[in-house]
Structure formats: structure tokens, C-alpha cells
Amino acid sequence: MSPPELLKPASFETNLVQVTDSQLARYARMIYDRTGIRVSPHKKTLLSNRLRRRLRETGIAGFDAYYEHLRRLRPNDPEWDAFLQEITTHETYLFRDEVQWDWFRQRFLPDLVESARSGGRPRRLWIWSAACSTGDEPYTIACCIAAGLPDLSTWEIRVLGTDIGAGALEKAEEAVFCQRAMHLVRPEHHRFFTKARDAHIWQAKPILRKMVSFRRHNLMEPLAEGPFDLVVLKNVLIYFDVTSKKRVLENVRSRIRAGGLLMAGAADGVADLVRDYQRIQPWLFQRPLAPNARSDRRER
Template sequence: MKEAHSSILPIPTFGNLEQVSDAQLTRYAELIYQKTGIRISPQKKMLLSNRLRRRLRDTGIADFEAYYQHLKKLPSGDPEWNAFLQEITTHETYLFRDEVQWRWFRREYLAQIASDAQAGRRQRSLRIWSAACSTGDEVYTIACCIAGGLLNYQQWNITILGTDIGAGAVEQARAGVFGERAMRLVPEEDRRRFFVKAKDAAVWQAGPALKGMVSFRQHNLLEPLRLPPFDMVFLKNVLIYFDAASKKRVLENVRAAIKPGGMLITGAAEGVSEFLRDFERLSPWLYRRPATQRSTEVRR
């Protein structure tokens, strides 16, 4: 009997690798909160343990405690921080997510600014920031709407900046390659005009018209962006991971980056209105900054 058993590989017990302890969870959650503003609830214990296990495997670090001590000492931009963030953040996104917003953007907003420019009420210039853009799907959707919906857009000075805390996400965004799932809501005509389908794979590459309008950089929303202000900021599906204090901090940074009279687009249920009391709420997801505020002002 004994001999028969000895040929079976021992079942790994993992010991303290199995799950983070409650004390470790608290320490990891605090570190993640300090660096990103994201709140990890106690219910995420299993999820966090699974994600951490992958980092232990890749780094060869022995256990959760040693990995925590290692991570804590690293500067935020370290590649291991990037790899860790990649594991713990949610990157779910796709082009033309929340179609009602894109209908409004294309048919109303772009039509309005085109008519304002025609009448000499504004310059042919448009600056848009997609904050927390993940793999860039939102950014290419903006570019696609502009290329397809703004008359003579080539004569405009257009900037579309996508930022995300995740280095891997930003790198992927720069590549501008999307699978069928991410592309499923892109209108047929836009696909044909602005994307190139790879011959052997079910992926689409953003074409030069879109790529010429977009740029990307890594940025943590807990920090100010320090760039000239934007006509419009998209801030969608990220505040849901933050508590009230981080939301407030992010929205102070974001509001400072919006021109007076500029727009903020959020998700429909992200609980932002209490932090934007001086903004005009045009719909559950659309806010306008008063035209009279200076763009550098940050209300505290």
C-alpha cells in the first residue's frame, strides 16, 4: 500500500500561500489605497490571494508577507508595481461603451462646435482627455466619432489624450489593436473606414486617421495632470472603485483640468454630483463647468 502511494505526486499544501491572512489583507488594502485610491473590501480576500499568487510565481518570492515587504519598498514606477497593479485593477472596456453618450457626442456636441467654429464663436481646436482609459477603447471611440462626424476635422487642431495608471494598459492602448469583442458595437461604416482587419486573425488595427489624433501616457488620478485644460474629460467606470475621500481628490484634479464651460462625462451612477455642486448637471452622466470659473481654480 505504502509503495503504491509513493508513486503518486504529493499534493502541494502551499502552507501560508493559500490565502492572505486578515492582517495581511488589511496591510495590502492600505498599501493599494495609498497608491491608487482603490478600496479593496474584505470580501476580496480570495481574489487578492489568487492575483498575488501569480506575482509570487513570476517573481519567485516565497510568500505573501515577503512580497508585501518587497513591494512596500519599491518606488511607484517600478516594473513590479506595474505588474502588481495590472493584477489588481479591472480593465474591462470596449469601443462605443454606453452608446447613448456617443450618440450625443457625435450628433449634438460635435455638430454644435462645428457650427460655433463656422460662426467664428470658437477656434477650430478641440482637446479631450480620457482619464483612466484602460486599453484605449474610449480614446479610439472619440477619434472615430470625430473622424466620422466632424466636418473637415483635418483642419482642426485635435488632441485626444488617454491616461491610465497601468503601464501595460497604456502600452496596449498605444498599439491600437482590438479583438472582435471590443469592436462589437463599432458601426459597420466606421469599421470599414477607420480600422484595418488583420488578415489571419480576428483583430482590428486602428488606422492612421485615428492614430494621428491620439496619444497616451501613464498617470495616476490621485495626482494633478499639469497640462493645459481640456474642452472635455471622460471619467468613466473608475470612480466606482474609490471611496468618498479618493473620489473627492480625483475630482479636484479632474475639475482643474477642465476649461471653463467645458464638459465632464462620467458613468451614469458614479455618485459624483455631491463633489460637483457648482457644475451644471445636464444629464445623469453629463456635467458642464461654469463658464466664469478660472480653469486653474480648485475648490477645496
Template sequence: MKSVMAVSTTEFDYLRQLVYDYSCVVLYADKTYLAELHLQPIAESRGFASIGDLVSYLRNQTFGNLHIQVIEALVTNETSFFRDVYPFEALKCVVLPELIEKRAMQRSLNIWCAACSNGQEPYSIAMLIREHFPMLATWSVRLIASDFSTKVLARARKGCYNQMEIKRGLPQLLREKYFHKLNNNWQIKEEISQMVDFRQMNLVQSWSSLPEIDVIFLRNILIYFDIPTKKALLKKVRQQLRPDGFLFLGSGETTINLDESFERVQFDKSICYRLHNT
């Protein structure tokens, strides 16, 4: 049985700072197992005898591709199709019908999935639109999906998922309609993949490439940031979101005590946030 490469406290402190400096994601001191689990393959593939040797090398090199590879390996990419289901029900039953009515003259909508990981969230929204809002086929609908990791974006663009990923949240009817079997995996069909504009973007850097957004999915992201970064991101959301737009956060996240410009709105079992006085 292959032995696990250990990570010292000093080495992990360096890795935590590396991740924070690049992404503002906070790795807590008790998460050394993440480094041991995810960095051992990188160390071995690069010919290092230990993760410690990998860290020593990183310390003495100008920031580059290997640093980014290590950072991407340490940041969580948990996601699934129609995750938590209720935000998607709210999108279908309340949010999109309201926006379609309000945007009838412009006939355009902009939706953004921030930190989209392997693509299940934006593809879920694309399938929802295709299933329930056929009238939007003649509109200008921009479904933007971003992540700072080029590795997960490559997977997202490919749109190929294993059996376990497909079983997590994807109804069988949608699987049969919008995917086809590819060996032991499932490949999303082009009619859905072409609806999504995947782009590399670090949330703590400039958002200048984005248009004004009607619906922002910033779900299960704030939990990884410290309070100053949460406040900074919500300020940027406030500037990017249209005055009557909608913000979806994760079930364990809130704007309360972080940014008083937002009000909490509940639709059945789903909660979202809107700017005051909309």
C-alpha cells in the same frame, strides 16, 4: 489541476493599503479573489512559492517596479468600444456640434479620456470624429488618453484587439473601415491611432501637463474612490475644464452631493455635467 494560491486577511489588508496609497483606489475586504486570481501568475513568474511570500518580499523592499506591477494587476481595467453608447451619441449629436460652433475662430478642441485602460474609449471617439466631423481634419484637435498603468497604455498604443474585444460594442462597418486582420486579432489603422496622445498619468497626482479641456471623459472611475478622493478629483476637473466644457461620468456616477459647481444636463438618454452659469 493547478491549485490556487490563497491570500490571508492580513496579506490582503497590506495589498489594499498599497493600492490605496499609490492610486487612492479602494479595494473592499471581500475582493480577496482578485489577489488570488491576478497575483498568482506574478508570484509564480518571480519564483515565489505563494502570494504570501510575494507580499512578505514587498513589505521588506523599497517601493519599486514589482510593487507597481502588483498594483496594476489589482486595479480593474474593464472597458469596451462605444461603452454604454449614449454618451457617444450625445458627443456626436450635441456636444461636438456646439463646441465646433463656439470654437470656430480658434479652430481647436481638447478632449481627454481619463483612465483610458486598453484604449477602446479614445479610439471610439477618434473614429466618431473621423466619421462624422471631417471638417475637424483642418483643426487642432488634441485627443489625450491617460492611465496610471504603463501595462495597459502599452496595449492601448499597440491598438491590437482580440475577437471578443472587437465584438463588444464595435459596429461591423467601423471594424471593416478602421481595422485590419492580424492573425487572430484586429489591428487599428494608423489613421486612427495617430489621432490619440496616450500618456502615463496618475489622477491623484498633478494634472499640470494637461491643457484646458473642452470635453472630459471620466467614466466609471469615481466608483473606485472614497468620498474625499471623489471630491478632490472633481475639484481638479472644475479647474481643468473650460467654462463651457462638458464632463461625462459613468452611468452610476454623479457630482451631486460631491461638488455643487456642476449642473446635470440630459441629452436624450445620456447625462453629462457642466459648470454652472455656462
């Protein structure tokens, strides 16, 4: 896909120390426009190192040439994926932020079961794990559901994981986790994973995989699916400025059913931006019920 004029032999510039201030500013603008992520001016070394890897891989001779190359590519070109893979942080593991999953297991699921039993809601649970990286978060949700929801087969369960990174989603589809990703998984949940013999590798069993599906999605754009009972949006808005946080939260809001919940990361700084939601925990917010709660129930 690379235009020939850009394909000079990977030359001296791949060894050059750093992007200049103006190159950094141009890349930062492009990354921001595409993803909402704010690249700080202090990240010169980091950005340079990541870009150098792309220059080596593509054989493109310099930071400016690579910038022009990206600018000309369609947003779904594989090189954009590779670039985004370099500049985004994918840190994740199962049961990350345990206190939130304790709430999910001990409060959310029992309340849901009780409400369904009393006829207050259908046996339907839709959850969106937005910016799910390699899928550890949606599999955590599926694991809690498999362990905590009686009569599982009578429920319509959907756990949708989305991310902007195609590479991360490929890994998510494989449902394979290393020992580090598994370190917070309780022994009683190990039965939902197969452990490769003599290897510290685990794979989610079909009971979890059946609940989970993945799809590429940029949070800066609206999602077509929903509405969801719970949207989990953790450890991503921390990289966004207020303007792009607002845009994401607006997109997310319409995908949470009235009375549904938003789970954020403790450091994501969303509390001031969802003031009309009811704050249940510092990281948990309930979207207001529709003025006529009965009609909302019918809607679900």
C-alpha cells in the same frame, strides 16, 4: 530588482489558501494609498489569487515578503506595474455606453462645428480620456471625430488617454482590437480600422492614431496638460471611496476649461460631488463659466 533575502524558492505559501485578515488590511491600505482604490474585506479570495500569481512570477515566498518587497520598491518599478495590473479591472471596449457616444456624435460635435463657424470658438478640440485602460475609449472619440467633423485637417485635435497601468497603455499604443472590443462599432466606422485577413483582429488606421496620444498618469495626482474641452472619466471612480473620488475630481476640475464638460460613468456616483457644475445628463456635467465669460474665451 528583488532583494535576495526575499528570493526563496516559490514554496508552500504560493499554494496557501488565502491572505489573513491582517495581511488583507495591509495590502488594502497600500493599494488605497497608491491608487485611491478601495479593496473590500470581501475580496480576500480575489486578492489572494492575484497575489499568488505575483509570488509565482517573482519567486518570492509569501504574502508578507511580497508586501515588504513592494514597500521598498520605487513607485515606477516594473513590479509595481505588474502588481497594479493584477489588482485593477481593465474591462473596456469601443463605444461602451453607446448613449453617451450618441450624444457626442449627435449633439456635442454639431454644436462645436456651429460654434466654430460663427466665430464663437477656435477650431481646437482637446479631450482627455482619463483611466482609459487599453485605449478603446480614446479611439472611440477619435472615430466619432473622424466621421463627424467636417474639414478635419483645419482643426487642432488632441485626444489624450491616460492610465495608471503601463501594460494597458502598451496595448493602447498598439491600437489593436479583438472582435469583442469591436462589437459595438457601427459598420460605417469600420473604414477607420484595418482588419487582419482571416483573423478577428482590427487595427486603428493612422487617421485615428494621429489624433490620440497616451501617457501614464495616476488620477490621485494632478495632470500637467490642459485645459480640456471635455474630460471623459468613466468606470473608474466606482472603485474609489468618497475621499479619493473628491481628490480625483479636484485634480480633474482644474484641467477642464471653464464651461467645459465632464462625462462620467452612470454608476460612478459623482453627481453629489460636482454640485456647482450644471447637470446636463445624469452622466454629463458642465463646469461653470468664468464670471467673465469673455475673458474665458480669450484664455482658450
